[in-house]
Amino acid sequence: DAKTTQPNSMESNEEEPVHLPCNHSTISGTDYIHWYRQLPSQGPEYVIHGLTSNVNNRMASLAIAEDRKSSTLILHRATLRDAAVYYCILRDPYGGSQGNLIFGKGTKLSVKP
Amino acid sequence: DAGITQSPRHKVTETGTPVTLRCHQTENHRYMYWYRQDPGHGLRLIHYSYGVKDTDKGEVSDGYSVSRSKTEDFLLTLESATSSQTSVYFCAISEPAGGMGVETQYFGPGTRLLVL
Numbered sequence: 001d002a003k004t005t006q007p008n009s010m011e012s013n014e015e016e017p018v019h020l021p022c023n024h025s026t027i028s029g030t031d032y033i034h035w036y037r038q039l040p041s042q043g044p045e046y047v048i049h050g051l052t053s054n055v056n057n058r059m060a061s062l063a064i065a066e067d068r069k070s071s072t073l074i075l076h077r078a079t080l081r082d083a084a085v086y087y088c089i090l091r092d093p094y095g096g097s098q099g100n101l102i103f104g105k106g107t108k109l110s111v112k113p
Numbered sequence: 114d115a116g117i118t119q120s121p122r123h124k125v126t127e128t129g130t131p132v133t134l135r136c137h138q139t140e141n142h143r144y145m146y147w148y149r150q151d152p153g154h155g156l157r158l159i160h161y162s163y164g165v166k167d168t169d170k171g172e173v174s175d176g177y178s179v180s181r182s183k184t185e186d187f188l189l190t191l192e193s194a195t196s197s198q199t200s201v202y203f204c205a206i207s208e209p210a211g212g213m214g215v216e217t218q219y220f221g222p223g224t225r226l227l228v229l
Binding site for chain 1: 146148153154155156157158161171172203205215217218219220221222223
């Protein structure tokens with residue numbers, strides 16, 4: 001699976017939008033872009049995923065660059081509960097090893113009241 | 114929340130003793146996974162299972178074995194615990210996407226293991 005690069009940490013103010021970047025310059029045509037987050041002392045939880053088009057769900061939006069070499073997770077209004085480590089993961093569903101996810105170090109998001 | 118429980122949630126043991134961690138799911142998902150998480154690292158895959166009695170090794174499988182005799186239970190065993198196996202262990206489950214792309218993994222609350 002291709003590698004991703006994320007900033008180690010970011011800060012945001014409560015109720016402001018947050019844009020979390022992810023670079024994946026070696027992404028293959030069949031790699032899906034996944035985002036998971038891990039709240040303190042909890043297991044990771046799924047946030048969103050996409051392939052080529054931008055995606056929206058109740059938690060966040062995913063903006064994917066036209067060349068797919070980067071993507072941005074957008075939290076429209078950060079809350080204190082959004083403080084977590086956010087992981088950007090590439091996964092090829094046809095690449096074997098079933099649903100294995102390869103987690104990097106992620107971006108630690110801090111939200112200030 | 115997906116119905117995933119892990120037991121025990123915390124355990125302290127001594128080097129050289131066997132330890133078994135249990136993951137139990139009520140979602141009837143086919144795939145199950147064991148990960149470990151250490152400070153400064155993301156999660157790393159230890160073993161995974163495609164179904165009953167069908168398991169395979171992950172990235173960091175040395176020193177660990179697994180068993181899955183029922184769909185709902187996935188056991189992780191440390192045959193002889195070492196201090197390097199002190200970690201937080203997470204279980205996850207997923208269901209094959211069946212040509213619909215990729216599946217979502219759902220994680221348990223974790224087990225904190227300290228090996229003295």
